Amino acid sequence: MRDAKNTSARRFPVLRAFLTASALVTALLAPATARAGEAGNTGGPGQDIPRLTDRQGRTLTLHGWNIEDKTHRGDEALTAVTERHLRDMRAKGFDFARLLVFWDDLEPEPGRFSRGYLRRIERILDWAERYDVKVVIDAHQDVFGPRFGHRGIPDWATRTDGLPFEKHPDDWFAEYFEPAVQRAFTHLYDDPDLRTAQARMWRTLAARLARHPAVLGYDLVNEPMGELQPGEDLASAARRIERDQLTPMYNRLADAVRSADDDAWVFVEPTPIVGEGVPTGLGRIRDPRVVYAPHFYNGTMEAGGDYDPGAGWMEAYERAVTAYPERYRVPVVVGEWGPLNSTLPNMNRFYRDAMASLGRYSSGWAAYVWCYGGGYCAVDDTGAFRTNKDLTAEPYAEAVAGTVRSAAYDSVTGVYRLAYRAASHGSRTTVLSLPPGTWRITAGGGATVVRRTAGRAWVLAAPGSRATVTAERG
Numbered sequence: 001m002r003d004a005k006n007t008s009a010r011r012f013p014v015l016r017a018f019l020t021a022s023a024l025v026t027a028l029l030a031p032a033t034a035r036a037g038e039a040g041n042t043g044g045p046g047q048d049i050p051r052l053t054d055r056q057g058r059t060l061t062l063h064g065w066n067i068e069d070k071t072h073r074g075d076e077a078l079t080a081v082t083e084r085h086l087r088d089m090r091a092k093g094f095d096f097a098r099l100l101v102f103w104d105d106l107e108p109e110p111g112r113f114s115r116g117y118l119r120r121i122e123r124i125l126d127w128a129e130r131y132d133v134k135v136v137i138d139a140h141q142d143v144f145g146p147r148f149g150h151r152g153i154p155d156w157a158t159r160t161d162g163l164p165f166e167k168h169p170d171d172w173f174a175e176y177f178e179p180a181v182q183r184a185f186t187h188l189y190d191d192p193d194l195r196t197a198q199a200r201m202w203r204t205l206a207a208r209l210a211r212h213p214a215v216l217g218y219d220l221v222n223e224p225m226g227e228l229q230p231g232e233d234l235a236s237a238a239r240r241i242e243r244d245q246l247t248p249m250y251n252r253l254a255d256a257v258r259s260a261d262d263d264a265w266v267f268v269e270p271t272p273i274v275g276e277g278v279p280t281g282l283g284r285i286r287d288p289r290v291v292y293a294p295h296f297y298n299g300t301m302e303a304g305g306d307y308d309p310g311a312g313w314m315e316a317y318e319r320a321v322t323a324y325p326e327r328y329r330v331p332v333v334v335g336e337w338g339p340l341n342s343t344l345p346n347m348n349r350f351y352r353d354a355m356a357s358l359g360r361y362s363s364g365w366a367a368y369v370w371c372y373g374g375g376y377c378a379v380d381d382t383g384a385f386r387t388n389k390d391l392t393a394e395p396y397a398e399a400v401a402g403t404v405r406s407a408a409y410d411s412v413t414g415v416y417r418l419a420y421r422a423a424s425h426g427s428r429t430t431v432l433s434l435p436p437g438t439w440r441i442t443a444g445g446g447a448t449v450v451r452r453t454a455g456r457a458w459v460l461a462a463p464g465s466r467a468t469v470t471a472e473r474g
Helices: 013-019 022-038 083-091 115-130 172-177 179-190 192-209 234-258 272-276 313-328 347-361
Strands: 062-067 096-101 134-139 215-219 265-268 290-292 364-367 396-400 402-410 415-422 429-433 439-444 447-453 456-461 466-473
Touching: 062 083, 062 134, 062 396, 083 096, 083 115, 096 115, 096 364, 115 134, 115 192, 134 192, 134 265, 172 179, 179 192, 179 234, 192 215, 192 234, 234 265, 234 272, 272 313, 290 313, 313 347, 347 402, 396 402, 396 415, 415 429, 429 466, 439 456, 447 466, 456 466
Parallel strands: 062 096, 062 364, 096 134, 134 215, 215 265, 265 290
Antiparallel strands: 396 429, 402 415, 415 466, 429 456, 439 447, 439 466, 447 456
């Protein structure tokens, strides 16, 4: 099946319909502010969120893209992802990839795992290692799986109780609200044998990939949904599903991963409803290396509309999405974001606002999607950025050996400034990533630029020093 997100197919009109009732809009925006206050945030959203770190204890910032193959299956699965994807991403200044994998390809029959599929995942990871790109393995699903014409949960793990399903060619996201799809999610969360099977899948995957140096972590399930109860509005349903079904599922799957990999980060997502500013109902995930991984999509733009800077959507999203990580003290990495049509009049403003917002609270992001063509694709057939998507390529410190005091890029002046307290122990090397172009790098406060290559700079700082680094576009 052709990937709906890479065509002009629209997403979320049905979601917008659910969220237009005035009572629900009030429920979305008012609680977002209240919950931010409850989380103890006194300096604005995101001020109290911890940062992601690497195996050396350095503070990480991830800028990257999703990579995928939703077209090929079986022996051809993942063949659309090539070395060029990783090489081109790194050459544009990106250090991160979220790799979509599908349970239906990995385990086509209960207990029979595809060795060929695992080898193809490892081949992509080898390319990532070659270009020094960190990878999160995403267990992806769209509208549950192949039973409904999409990808994700295998047919043998899909139970619908005979409920109806109708395709929505012009609004594929509406298919999530079909009775058969909703019931399939309920069975996945509640049936003991399906719980066991899902955990077995993750143990198998983590055991195979645990020692690969490119693997940063595992995203346990993409955009999980669930079944609405009679009379329940969507925001209330999302919080209930997150609290009562996703939280215990994530704890089960985190335990499964840890049985094979005790080092990688575990990424957990709320439902996609968070994109409309709905605070999540997720509870605590009992694991020491958890990352909160929401998606950053707006219903209007997903339906093909333009960004409205005055609507308050981005501010509401930021308030809502920071409450959970502030409360549970976990870092944030946004797993997907980016509009369907980046050429509309306000899209330049959108990308600038989005990059500033993401920089305030997240440890990084993976935009959607690195492919060569139209729609959501980052670049065209020649590899050149499509309209406004070049604004995602900016200088940043991909690894800081110390505590970041401030980091900001001014896209108007072309100046990036980093200030940090250098670590007293462990790694002393900070790494900057730079997009294509001529950059002048200077360091102060006990820091020295010790190495330069195209697109990167390495900085060494005296232990405990108040180091500064500046990158200026030539």
